[in-house]
Amino acid sequence: MMGSSHFSVEILHASPGRIRLRIPKQYLDDPTFLQAEQALTKLPGVSMVRKNPLTGSVVISFEPETVGFGDIFEVATAAGIIIEPSLGGQRADAEIRPLDQMITAFWQSVDDRIREGTRGSLDARTLLPIGLAALAVRELLATGFTAAPWYVLLWYSFDSFLKLRKPEASSNQR
Secondary structure (H helix, E strand, O other): OOOOOOEEEEEEEEEOOEEEEEOOHHHOOOHHHHHHHHHHHHOOOEEEEEEEOOOOEEEEEEOOOOOOHHHHHHHHHHHOEEEEEEEOOEEOOOOOOOHHHHHHHHHHHHHHHHHHHOOOOOOHHHHHHHHHHHHHHHHHHHHOOOOOOHHHHHHHHHHHHHHHOOOOHHHHHO
């Protein structure tokens, strides 16, 4: 282990070539973070590691063709930094989770907020196909039955309704 202490950081935003993390301000000068920062800077494909002491955030810019999120997380983890996805202010599990799980967790939190805001009468799995169906009807009314993408939206409405209503097999298998 490189550093002297362990601490967690949150992923605030991730896109190809850029990741922004929230780090507790007291750790920005911690030897663990400084060693991780040096190791990340030396990683081929990482062009910049910039910390902002006022906001407690760190932006890592990189070439996605050369280095990926996994490489960045591996270097940070080796230094003793635990990376957690951000879930609307809630802490996630302390383990590193793949990007698809972070996206699923984000949409689950959106779904929970919709369900809570409508007192259980609606959820995102219902609103998405309804929204796509409404777009299909709008396109149909605006363009008629000619060369219209209305049928595509209608198909996505139907297909997403069926797929989003399936019980999650992946969570039952683990």
